[in-house]
Amino acid sequence: MSAETIAPSDEAGLAAAIASAHAAGTPLAVWGNATKAAFGRPVQAAGAVSARNLTGITLYSPAELVIAARAGTPLAEIEAALAAHGQHLIAEPPDLSALMGPGEGPPTLGGAVACNLSGPRRIALGAMRDHVLGVRAVNGAGEVITSGGRVLKNVTGLDLAKLLTGSRGTLAVLTEATLKVLPAPERTATVMLRGLDAARGVAALSAGLGSPYGVTAAAHLPEAAAPRAGLGAAATLLRVEEFADFVPYRTARLAEALASFGAAEVLDHDASLALWRSVRDARPLGAAPEDAVWRVSVRPSAAPQVVGALRRSFDAKLFLDWGGGLIWLAGPATEDAHRAVAAAARSAGGTYWLMRADAGFRAAVAHLPDEPPALAVLTRRVKAAFDPKGILNPGRIFAGI
Amino acid sequence: MLAMPEPDPKVLARREAIVAALRERAGAANVIAEPLRLKPYETDGFTAYKCVPLAVVLPESTAQVAACLRYCHEQGIRVVPRAAGTSLSGGALPLEDAVVIGVARMNRILEVSLEDRLARVEAGVTNIGITKAVEGEGFFYAPDPSSQLACMIAGNVAMNSGGAHCLKYGVTANNLLGVTMVTIEGEVIALGGGHLDTPGYDWLGLITGSEGQLGIVTEVTVRILCAAEGARAMLVGFAATDVAGAAVADIIASGIIPVALEFMDKPCIHACEAFAHAGYPLDAEALLIIEVEGSAAEQDALLDRLKAICARHAPTTVRVARNAEESAAIWKGRKAAFGAIGRISPDYLCMDGTIPPGALPEAMRRIGTLAAHYGLQVANVFHAGDGNLHPLILFDANDPESFRRAEMLGADILRLCVELGGCLTGEHGVGIEKRDLMTAQFGPADLDQQRRVKRAFDPQWLLNPHKVFPLEAAGTA
Numbered sequence: 001m002s003a004e005t006i007a008p009s010d011e012a013g014l015a016a017a018i019a020s021a022h023a024a025g026t027p028l029a030v031w032g033n034a035t036k037a038a039f040g041r042p043v044q045a046a047g048a049v050s051a052r053n054l055t056g057i058t059l060y061s062p063a064e065l066v067i068a069a070r071a072g073t074p075l076a077e078i079e080a081a082l083a084a085h086g087q088h089l090i091a092e093p094p095d096l097s098a099l100m101g102p103g104e105g106p107p108t109l110g111g112a113v114a115c116n117l118s119g120p121r122r123i124a125l126g127a128m129r130d131h132v133l134g135v136r137a138v139n140g141a142g143e144v145i146t147s148g149g150r151v152l153k154n155v156t157g158l159d160l161a162k163l164l165t166g167s168r169g170t171l172a173v174l175t176e177a178t179l180k181v182l183p184a185p186e187r188t189a190t191v192m193l194r195g196l197d198a199a200r201g202v203a204a205l206s207a208g209l210g211s212p213y214g215v216t217a218a219a220h221l222p223e224a225a226a227p228r229a230g231l232g233a234a235a236t237l238l239r240v241e242e243f244a245d246f247v248p249y250r251t252a253r254l255a256e257a258l259a260s261f262g263a264a265e266v267l268d269h270d271a272s273l274a275l276w277r278s279v280r281d282a283r284p285l286g287a288a289p290e291d292a293v294w295r296v297s298v299r300p301s302a303a304p305q306v307v308g309a310l311r312r313s314f315d316a317k318l319f320l321d322w323g324g325g326l327i328w329l330a331g332p333a334t335e336d337a338h339r340a341v342a343a344a345a346r347s348a349g350g351t352y353w354l355m356r357a358d359a360g361f362r363a364a365v366a367h368l369p370d371e372p373p374a375l376a377v378l379t380r381r382v383k384a385a386f387d388p389k390g391i392l393n394p395g396r397i398f399a400g401i
Numbered sequence: 402m403l404a405m406p407e408p409d410p411k412v413l414a415r416r417e418a419i420v421a422a423l424r425e426r427a428g429a430a431n432v433i434a435e436p437l438r439l440k441p442y443e444t445d446g447f448t449a450y451k452c453v454p455l456a457v458v459l460p461e462s463t464a465q466v467a468a469c470l471r472y473c474h475e476q477g478i479r480v481v482p483r484a485a486g487t488s489l490s491g492g493a494l495p496l497e498d499a500v501v502i503g504v505a506r507m508n509r510i511l512e513v514s515l516e517d518r519l520a521r522v523e524a525g526v527t528n529i530g531i532t533k534a535v536e537g538e539g540f541f542y543a544p545d546p547s548s549q550l551a552c553m554i555a556g557n558v559a560m561n562s563g564g565a566h567c568l569k570y571g572v573t574a575n576n577l578l579g580v581t582m583v584t585i586e587g588e589v590i591a592l593g594g595g596h597l598d599t600p601g602y603d604w605l606g607l608i609t610g611s612e613g614q615l616g617i618v619t620e621v622t623v624r625i626l627c628a629a630e631g632a633r634a635m636l637v638g639f640a641a642t643d644v645a646g647a648a649v650a651d652i653i654a655s656g657i658i659p660v661a662l663e664f665m666d667k668p669c670i671h672a673c674e675a676f677a678h679a680g681y682p683l684d685a686e687a688l689l690i691i692e693v694e695g696s697a698a699e700q701d702a703l704l705d706r707l708k709a710i711c712a713r714h715a716p717t718t719v720r721v722a723r724n725a726e727e728s729a730a731i732w733k734g735r736k737a738a739f740g741a742i743g744r745i746s747p748d749y750l751c752m753d754g755t756i757p758p759g760a761l762p763e764a765m766r767r768i769g770t771l772a773a774h775y776g777l778q779v780a781n782v783f784h785a786g787d788g789n790l791h792p793l794i795l796f797d798a799n800d801p802e803s804f805r806r807a808e809m810l811g812a813d814i815l816r817l818c819v820e821l822g823g824c825l826t827g828e829h830g831v832g833i834e835k836r837d838l839m840t841a842q843f844g845p846a847d848l849d850q851q852r853r854v855k856r857a858f859d860p861q862w863l864l865n866p867h868k869v870f871p872l873e874a875a876g877t878a
Contacts, residue, residue, distance in 0.1 A: 063650040064758050064788070086656060122597060129606055130575045143846045151755040152787035153572065153827035155561045155610045156835075156842055157869065158851045162574070162606025166599060183656035206516045212539070212630045243656075246699050299517045299595025325597055350596040368600040374588035379601055381857035386850070397601055 005029075005048040011070075011136065011144060011175040017049055018173065019142025021391050030169030030393045032072050032111045035103030036096070040168060041367055041395050042359040051110045054175055057081055059150060066133065066150055068178035071110025078109055088184040091128045092119030094280045099293060100356060110174045116166030119280035120217035120239070123209065123322040129165040131180040137164055137172035140387025150178050163382075169393040170401070171386035185241035190267040190275060191254045193236040198222065199304035201236040202324035204261040206300055208238040209323050213254045216241045217276055218323040225284040225319040229275055236261070239276060284319045287330035291317070292357040294331075294341050298350030300324035306344045313340035333357045338365045345369065368397065403450070403833055406867050408498035412455070412478055419478060420456050423500065426468035431506065433457040442501050445486040445493035446548070447834055449750075449804065454481065454495035459506045463581055463589055463619040466502060470617065471587025473500055479863050480585065482613035484525065484556035487548040489751050490832025492560060492612055496867060502617055504555045510534045511620070517595050519578055521622045524555035528562075531623060540625045543570035546828070547739065554621045561610030563828035565735075568786040569660045569694075570626070572828065574609040579622035582608060584615070585859045594622055607854070612830050613865040615858040629694035632660060634728040635704055637711045638685030638718035642666060643762030645687035648714040649785045650759060652691070655710055657703060661692040662786035663735055666765065669742070669780040669793070670734075676741030679734030682718040689785065690735055692728070738782045739793070746778070746795035748804075750811050754818030755827035758788040767817055768792055775810040777803075789827035790818065816841050831869045839871055 008014045021028050027045035031037055032052045054070040057078065061067075062085040069078055075093060082088050093112040097103065113135070118127040134148030147160035164172055193204055201220035208215045217239035226235045238258075240250045255264035267275060278284060287293050298306055303324035310316040310329060314337045317330040331337045338354065345352040346369065354367035371379060376398075383390065383401050395401065412419070420434040433439055434456045443451040455478075460466045473480050479499040486493045495501050507523035510530070514520075515538055520531055528549040531542040545564035546552055552562070558580060563572040570576070579593030592604050599605070608615055639645040645664060652659065665673065665681075665688045674681040681688060689711075693703040704721050711719060722728040734741070742749050756764050765781065772779040778795045792814055796807035815825045815835060819842050825835045839848060852870055856862065 061757065061759060063654040065653060066757075085654075116599070116603070126571065126575050127597070129603055130571065139850060143850070145850045146844070146847050147851075149822070149824050149842075151757055151823045151827070153563055153567065153755045153784070153789040154824040155572075155828055155830055156824045156826050157831065157839065157848075158614070158854055159561070159574070159606055159610050160850060160854065162603050162609075163854070165606070166603050171602075182658065186656070203516075206518075210515055210518060210540075210627050212627050243702070245702060246695070249696060249698065295598060297596040297598030299514075299519070301514065301516045302595070322597060325595075349594055351598055351600045353598065353600070371601055372590070374584070374590050375592075375601070375604070377588075378584075378590070378604070378857060382602065382854060385853035385857045 005050050007050040007053045009053045011054060011138070014049065014051065014054065014173060014175060015138045015142050015144050018138050018140065021047060022141050022389055025389050025391065027391045027394045030173050032108035033103045033105035035107045036100060036111055036115050037103065038100045039355045040397065041399065042363050043393050043396050045394060049173060051173060051175060052105060052108065058176060059178070062087055065152065065181050066178060067181050068150060068176060069109050070176050071108060071174045073109045074106040075109055075112055076106055082181055083184065086184055087181045090121060090125050090131050090180065090182050092121040092280055093117050093128060094119050094282065096281060099282055099287065109177055113165050113177045114167065114169050114174055120219060120276055120321055123218055123325065124216040129162050132161050132165045132177055133180055134178040135161045135164055135174055136176040137174045139172040140389065140392045145172065148178070152180055168396050170383065170396050171392065173392065187244040187247045187269050188239060188241045188272045189247050189251050189269060190272040191238045191251050191258065192265045192267055193258060193261050194233050196234055196236050196261060198307045198320065200261060201234070202300055202303050202320065204236050204258055205238065205323045207258060208254060211254060211257050213250045214240060214242060215254070219279050220320040220324060221284050222319060224317065225286065228284040228286050229278045237275065239272060279321055282328050285328045285330050286317055290333065291330040292333035292337065292361065293355040294329045294352055295355055296327040296329055296341060296345045296350060296352045298325060298345065298348040302348035302350065303327060306348050309344045310340060313337065333361050335365060342366070342369065403837060404872055405452070405496060406872060408496065412498040416455055419500070422472055423456060423458050423469055426472055427458045427460045427465040431459045431461060431465070442483070442495060445488045445491060447489055447491040447494065447832065449798070450491055450494050450833060452495050452497055454499050454501045455497065457501040457503060459503045461506050463583060466617055466619050467583045467587045467589050469502055470583050470585055474585045474587060474861065474863060477861060477863065479866055481865055482559065482617045484553035484559070485527070485551050487552045487556065488560065488832055489753070489829045490826065490834040492830050492832040492868065494833055504553065504619060507619060515540065518625050519595055519622055520625050521620065522554060524618050524621055525553050528552050528554060528557055535625050539628055541628050542623055542625055543576050544573050555618050558609055558618050558621060559611065559613050560828065560830040563789065565661045565663060565784060568662055568784070569658055574606060576624045577605060577609060577621065578624055580605060580608060580618045581620035582616040582618045585864050612832065612869050614855050614869055630696045631700060632692055632694045632728065633700045633704065633722045634690055634692040634731040635707060635721040636718065636731045637689045637691065637716045638682040639687045639714060640717055642687040642765045644714050645689055646761035648689065648711055649761065651710050651713065652707060653786060655706065657706060659691045659786065660694045661690065663690040664783040664785035665735065666781040668778065669738060669782050672741040672745050672780055673734035673738050676744055677734040677737040679730055681734050685717050690731055742780055742793045742795065748796055748798040750794040750796065750807050752790065752792045752794065752811050752814050753826050753829035754790050754815045754823055756788045756790060756818050756821045756823035758785065760821040761785065764790065764817065764821055768814055771810055771813050775806045777806055777810055788823060812838055833868055836869060837871055
């Protein structure tokens, strides 16, 4: 995001740049197109390195359910290549540009993997990290390392690919990732219940997710959030994705199974696609420009109580995804509000992320819960195992690391 | 034969004091030190290697595990974690100077929440034990390794176990929500639980499949799923293995992800048929077992589509189960495969490489050539959809030359898997079996990076020190 960003055009160039920063002990900010630079702790670094110029799909084998691309490849390019063969990215990674600002270009594969951001399908089919089969990366000493591979089952050695997924550029800079993909469903439809409160809404989502009808997304939009997704009143939403001839049966049975929660409506394919794109990208949240944005992750059954606590603490805008287990939350960027979020997550045995706030606020508060001491020791040692001089994205996840 | 690290004479000399200290920390009844009672712990499912350990501890709590590990760490004593001992790669093989710490006595189900679709269990609960605890409510735990009646969830986590149904449901890593793990330094760390976001690094992902290199898992939270309305299998015979391979590719490309897609070659078909009388076609060169799930109508629709796809590959036999009994009959031979091979050969090595499924015909051809070169017979049974091969190498353990050739053939088959774009192990783990082949898959920088991570958890290299990493480099980096 500054003139000093080094953006080599190949992996060897990236490795050389990091090796010289390692030799000189120069800290580097790490990104692709910086679309997610505004969340997490702000990085103080003299230089910056970007993988944005490492682009291109390097392998796509539809019959083997596998795609590989260099880290700077726009996600949209990967999604288009998959769509041409009727396939898609399983974890449904979001486009948070409406929330986080536009960055310097389109969201990239490297960013999606490095931040392990997943969309509504996460509740049924896993996160990005569940589908990363292998990575290539450059560690903080400038060495090219590989982990995993291009096959669907692989338990050879330590799974560094999973460790690097979600490590936000603090351990190594991803140069290429290989993902498992799946056939995109022929049709999708959404079973919708209206007017439920958070407790009844989550109970309905649990009942749906615990049914045999293959629910692949489950969200609850309270009354204030629903209109932003084009729905009138509080909406409890369960998605089915299947072959076209299976969808009517599945939605009918699901509606029947949820009858005690009220009469269900069924949203058809197109309405359903638009709705879940909106949920995926957190658009129903309606955060004001000055609001802070958090994600709170708890067990679904704890969500209603967390929602209640948050609403009592401040003017909370929120909606629930992942069966209630993910609470998207916006509110005033104050330490009081932040303390309330942290306390609510802790009391439910869950966790939180401060996703968006101005840099000063993000640096001043714990944007994630502090780790227990034994874990913090491991974090420091593992960081040193990849990046002995601590030059990659220092402070991005935890202060001093 | 694989080399093992030299035992530390100073540790061997202190055996009695060590046993006394462990008894103090884990309770006398939980420490085994008598030679006769140690004998059962000398090996695991990979029986070619044996070594009686210094002592065995079977703690009853996380606190006892922590106390024992802290002691071993302070004293510089090697530790070998153990669950049910069903590893096929020697994952639980002891060392003469090592203390085995097993989780078998920690076998309580701690919590089941259907609402949150999770079960929290102690690590010594068996894989099937989790499903048994929830099946009354229509739920199940998805990963289903062949050893599921015996194997324990701690071992499943250590090896990232798969099974026949992971094409649809994923492996252990994809079904895990949390663990409690004790490090060699005796620190108890609790990770995850009922929530899905990970605040810092993905420790759960790193620990899963780490083969006891990073710590001992004592408690596990898994995702449980509502079972499908029903499932049915079909069996299709083909005139050649590459034709079956092409059918597999067509099935996946069609958009159908069967819940299981199993492949057997002719030697395996014959062995299974002779053993289980499942009605397998003896004229087929290759056989696929394909299982689908859903409502009865959905099963019909999927099986019709699969039949049409297979019909393009001139199948020699097509048998579609009409009900659960007929499905069970189709599965009967496959499920008995290892036992069936055991009947036709005094011993066999079960290999576990993965290849890109598109390379299946070439892999089959070259495995055949390699087997002929070593003068050994190989029967093949694969999870075809995900390319996870299980070539079974038949040999006679009473003939050292036969065993030597079997080991060499196995190594060549695994190198072939890597050459074809795959890996050394899809679900059994590296253990000792594939330890010395790691350099075939990883370059020096890759292995050094893994070793530095291991050392971050285990600075003295005490946990399972003879596994996963080639010995000459194990302690360095």
